Amino acid sequence: SSGITEPPHVNLIHAFMSIGISYYFDTEIAEILNLSFPKLDDIIAGEDDLETISTIFEVFIVYGHNMSCARDVRGMDEALSFTRNHLDSLDGDNASSAIGPHLFKHIQNTLYKPRYGNIEVLVAREYISYYEQDESHNEIILKFAKPNFNFCLFLYIEELKTLTRIVNVLCRSYTLEPNSSRPKMTQIKTHI
Numbered sequence: 307s308s309g310i311t312e313p314p315h316v317n318l319i320h321a322f323m324s325i326g327i328s329y330y331f332d333t334e335i336a337e338i339l340n341l342s343f344p345k346l347d348d349i350i351a352g353e354d355d356l357e358t359i360s361t362i363f364e365v366f367i368v369y370g371h372n373m374s375c376a377r378d379v380r381g382m383d384e385a386l387s388f389t390r391n392h393l394d395s396l397d398g399d400n401a402s403s404a405i406g407p408h409l410f411k412h413i414q415n416t417l418y419k420p421r422y423g424n425i426e427v428l429v430a431r432e433y434i435s436y437y438e439q440d441e442s443h444n445e446i447i448l449k450f451a452k453p454n455f456n457f458c459l460f461l462y463i464e465e466l467k468t469l470t471r472i473v474n475v476l477c478r479s480y481t482l483e484p485n486s487s488r489p490k491m492t493q494i495k496t497h498i
Contacts, residue, residue, distance in 0.1 A: 315338070316358070316361055316362050316365055317358070317361060318444075319335055319338075319339075319365050320361045320364065320365055321437060321444070321447060322335070322447070323365065323368060324429070324430070324433040324437070325430055325433055325434055325437060325447065325451040325454075325455075326426060326427065326429070326430030326433075326451065326454065326455060326458065327447075327450060327451055327454050335369065336369055339365065339366060339369050339371065343366065343371050346362075346366070349362065350362060409436075411436070412432075412433075412436040415432055427455070427458050427459060427462060430451070430455055430458070431455060434448070434451055434452065434455060437451075
């Protein structure tokens with residue numbers, strides 16, 4: 307592949323990341339982005355849609371490419387604050403009717419529960435709901451993403467059950483000292 311030459315490629319990679327299936331294609335995505343990174347200025351120069359530009363930057367940043375704008379944390383914080391204030395000032399019904407209820411909810415979730423500070427499976431579930439209602443969604447991606455989500459959820463539940471069993475065994479194996487009213491928590495912490 308010659309890299310990203312069109313925004314739909316970036317949007318597809320972004321959809322894969324958001325829905326939680328990008329790890330299946332990590333090698334191919336990294337190859338495409340590595341080939342495209344030197345041409346990034348040309349790719350962005352021909353684009354006038356702010357959403358597409360921000361998606362391009364997000365995809366490159368997530369895959370480890372150094373983007374100069376990513377260093378301006380203060381600027382990003384100011385932009386986030388500005389956006390939150392304007393979103394809060396909108397009446398939910400007016401905003402929902404202007405941009406659509408599923409997009410309004412997606413914007414709220416993105417602003418108040420950032421993707422990178424959240425549990426990946428929860429982000430994927432929220433994005434699947436959003437993507438499903440997006441007019442430009444791809445049915446094949448959805449058919450792949452939904453069972454993948456259920457499988458990941460099953461694995462998380464199994465891991466949680468195993469962890470719970472281990473903690474219960476550890477807690478039962480450490481008894482109270484004769485003259486103490488508390489268990490030896492330091493021993494538990496060192497064994498986990």
